[in-house]
Amino acid sequence: MPAKSEQSQAQATAGLSNRALCAAFVAAAVAALLPRGSVSLESANVFTSLMSIVAIAAATQAPARQRTDMVFRIALAILVAMALMIVLQSSRLPWTGLANPAWPEANAVSGRSGATISVAPADTMTALVSLAGPFITFMAGLLLCHSDERAETMFRRLAIAAGFLAALSLAQHLAFPGYLLLAEKQFYLGQFTAVFVNRNTAATFLGLATILLTGLLWKSAQEGAPAGLLTRLADGKAARGRRGTGQFVLLLGLAATAFIGLTLTQSRAGIASSLIALLFLLAYPAATGLDLARYRFSTPNRRAGSRLVAIAAVIAGLVAIGLTFAGQTMLRTELSGLDDDRFCTATAIVDALSDYPVAGMGFGTFEAGFPAYRRAECSIRGVWDRAHNFYLEGQLGLGLIFPIGLILAVGVLFKSFVTGLRERRKARIYPAVGIAIVILALLHSAFDFSLQLPGLSMFLAAVLAPLVSISLGRPRRSGAVD
Numbered sequence: 001m002p003a004k005s006e007q008s009q010a011q012a013t014a015g016l017s018n019r020a021l022c023a024a025f026v027a028a029a030v031a032a033l034l035p036r037g038s039v040s041l042e043s044a045n046v047f048t049s050l051m052s053i054v055a056i057a058a059a060t061q062a063p064a065r066q067r068t069d070m071v072f073r074i075a076l077a078i079l080v081a082m083a084l085m086i087v088l089q090s091s092r093l094p095w096t097g098l099a100n101p102a103w104p105e106a107n108a109v110s111g112r113s114g115a116t117i118s119v120a121p122a123d124t125m126t127a128l129v130s131l132a133g134p135f136i137t138f139m140a141g142l143l144l145c146h147s148d149e150r151a152e153t154m155f156r157r158l159a160i161a162a163g164f165l166a167a168l169s170l171a172q173h174l175a176f177p178g179y180l181l182l183a184e185k186q187f188y189l190g191q192f193t194a195v196f197v198n199r200n201t202a203a204t205f206l207g208l209a210t211i212l213l214t215g216l217l218w219k220s221a222q223e224g225a226p227a228g229l230l231t232r233l234a235d236g237k238a239a240r241g242r243r244g245t246g247q248f249v250l251l252l253g254l255a256a257t258a259f260i261g262l263t264l265t266q267s268r269a270g271i272a273s274s275l276i277a278l279l280f281l282l283a284y285p286a287a288t289g290l291d292l293a294r295y296r297f298s299t300p301n302r303r304a305g306s307r308l309v310a311i312a313a314v315i316a317g318l319v320a321i322g323l324t325f326a327g328q329t330m331l332r333t334e335l336s337g338l339d340d341d342r343f344c345t346a347t348a349i350v351d352a353l354s355d356y357p358v359a360g361m362g363f364g365t366f367e368a369g370f371p372a373y374r375r376a377e378c379s380i381r382g383v384w385d386r387a388h389n390f391y392l393e394g395q396l397g398l399g400l401i402f403p404i405g406l407i408l409a410v411g412v413l414f415k416s417f418v419t420g421l422r423e424r425r426k427a428r429i430y431p432a433v434g435i436a437i438v439i440l441a442l443l444h445s446a447f448d449f450s451l452q453l454p455g456l457s458m459f460l461a462a463v464l465a466p467l468v469s470i471s472l473g474r475p476r477r478s479g480a481v482d
Contacts, residue, residue, distance in 0.1 A: 018061060022144050022154055025054050029137060029462035030161045033205065034181065037196050038133075038455030041126060047458060048133040055140035067472045068142045074412050075142075078405045079135040082363075085401050086128050089362050090121040098359045118362025119369045127364025127397075130454045134461040141465020148427065148473050151466035155430070158463050159212035163254030166209050169194040169202075170261045192264040196453075200388075203270020204450035205459075206262040207440050211277055212463065213255035215433035218285065220248045222426070269447035277440040284432050288421075342388035342447065344378035349392045360399030369396075386452050390445035393452065413438055413464065420471025427470055434467035 032038045032047040066072070092115065093099050099115035118124040145151035173192045178185050180195065187197050194202035262274055352361065352373040361369045367385040374384065387393035394402040413434065420431030441460060444450060451457050 017057075018144065018150070021054055021058055021061070022150065022157075024050075025058075025140060025144055025462065026154060026157045026161065028054065029158065029459050030165065032133075032455035032458045033165065034195055035455070036180070037201060037453035038458070039197070039453050041129070044129050044133060044454040047455065048129050048136060051133065051137045051140055051458065055136050055143065058140050058143035062143045063146055066142070066146055068145070068469055071412055071416060071468055071472070072139055072142050074408065075135055075139050078409055079132060082131060082398060082401060082405055083128060085360075085398055086124055086131070086363050089117040089360065089398075090125045092116055100361065101355075116362075117359045118365055120362060120365045123364045123368060124362045130452075131363065133454045134457040137458045138461035138465050141462055142469060145466045145469035148470055151469040151473075152430075155212075155463065155466040155470075156216060158459075158466075159209070159216050160251075160254065162205070162209035162459075163213050163251070163258055166194065166206055166258040166261050167254060170257055170264075173264075191266065192261060194261065194265075196456075198448075199265040200267045200270050200444075200448040201450045201453060201456060203262055203265040203267035203274065204440070204444050204448070205456060206258050206265065207270060207274030207277065207444075208437060208460065208463070209258040210255055210262060210274060211281060211433060211436050211440065213251055213258060214278065214281060215429050215436075217248070217251050217255060218429050220251060222429070267448075269444055273440050273443035276443060277436040280439060281432055281436040284435075285429065288428075341378055344375065345384060345387070346389055346392060348373045348375050348378065349387055349389070349396060353392070353396055356396065356399060358399050360395070360397050360402070363397040366393055366397065386449040388448050390449065390451045393449070410438065410442070413468065416468045416471045420467075424471065424473065427473070430467050431471040434464060434471060437463065437467070 028047055028050045032043070035043040038044045038047055098117050100117060100119045102119055103115035141154070145154060170192070172179065172181070177190060180193070180197070188199055191199050192202065193199045194205060196202045196205065262271060265271070349370070352370065355361075366387055367383065370384055370387075387396070391403075391406070394406065417431040417434040417438075420434070421428055424431065437460070441451060451460070
């Protein structure tokens with residue numbers, strides 16, 4: 001008895017510790033969004049350090065083997081490879097073959113010797129924190145999500161927290177449009193940017209929040225919440241066996257708020273990318289028969305017909321919603337067309353890539369290195385501290401290792417989610433949400449720098465971790481339907 005009592009107490013302590021770590025993980029991931037997406041170096045350092053502490057603590061409690069071991073190793077390998085590249089870019093080289101061609105002239109003026117790949121080696125080493133943050137967050141999430149229950153709880157908390165943040169941001173915009181949280185707004189005055197400075201970044205976050213909450217709504221509908229809600233409204237009491245009606249109403253309100261906020265940003269690429277991702281998320285379950293009534297199917301012919309009707313309804317609904325709420329965005333597109341400085345600047349970045357095809361210009365040195373390639377015809381307004389293209393800036397900064405790492409990372413994520421679509425049944429909505437998130441991130445990253453903000457990229461990584469864990473999970477019993 002004493003031995004069993006001690007074992008039970010140890011298990012209870014371990015469970016309490018794991019729950020505390022999960023709460024700290026969610027809190028850090030959400031809090032990283034608040035200081036304008038942790039765009040400053042100080043904020044990035046703070047939240048990356050917090051996530052590192054959570055990851056180390058989670059590693060001491062994680063089981064010896066987990067279902068996400070392979071994904072964890074690949075993420076760690078990508079991080080190590082890119083970190084070594086950053087160290088190489090910042091180190092003085094005895095040869096000048098890969099060194100930045102600006103160093104000979106700089107050394108002639110300063111009287112120093114040596115050269116580095118990076119045009120600003122101190123900035124490159126400093127930027128390592130921004131690169132490491134999302135990877136550490138993702139790996140910490142994988143360590144903590146060692147069961148479906150834990151992963152679903154973490155995902156639900158992150159999604160609801162994102163919804164509340166969207167709602168609070170919208171409420172502040174309506175009540176105090178001149179403020180961004182506690183600071184007075186200096187850019188995009190009169191426009192909704194949530195907790196961020198840039199409306200395009202806000203669109204990425206609000207589109208992400210809408211997708212997460214839509215996934216939870218679908219899961220809640222699978223469990224019969226809408227039927228229970230209708231019964232409660234009709235009879236004044238909850239239907240037997242129908243749970244979560246209150247939470248369904250909450251999720252519906254948060255999702256609607258996030259979507260309205262998305263349209264208010266007037267971000268053309270952000271809204272379009274979000275609608276494409278939502279189209280997949282809603283059309284895929286309808287096309288594959290992911291029923292909302294606990295998998296009770298009718299005859300094959302009626303089932304096929306209902307799927308076609310559902311797909312058509314999804315497409316028509318999204319088009320109608322887009323036309324209803326995105327009128328100002330379409331007006332902006334009609335007035336300005338595609339005449340945007342970012343497209344002209346992208347051609348200048350391509351020119352820079354030809355000078356640094358292998359080793360890059362130095363990670364985190366875009367602001368220092370781009371002026372040499374900036375074209376006057378693109379506009380002389382402002383300072384370009386980031387490229388409005390995640391792919392171009394990544395390759396310009398890191399060289400060939402960036403597309404290799406990106407392809408590997410996206411490939412692993414898609415493989416995990418496709419596995420989940422194939423092998424998880426009642427939980428299939430989670431890998432579908434994962435694919436929708438990746439679609440949104442990949443599409444919008446071609447037009448904006450949302451993923452370059454450490455806070456937003458850390459939150460995205462935090463959301464992907466439980467989705468990958470669920471996708472790679474297996475039913476506990478042989479032959480069980482899950």
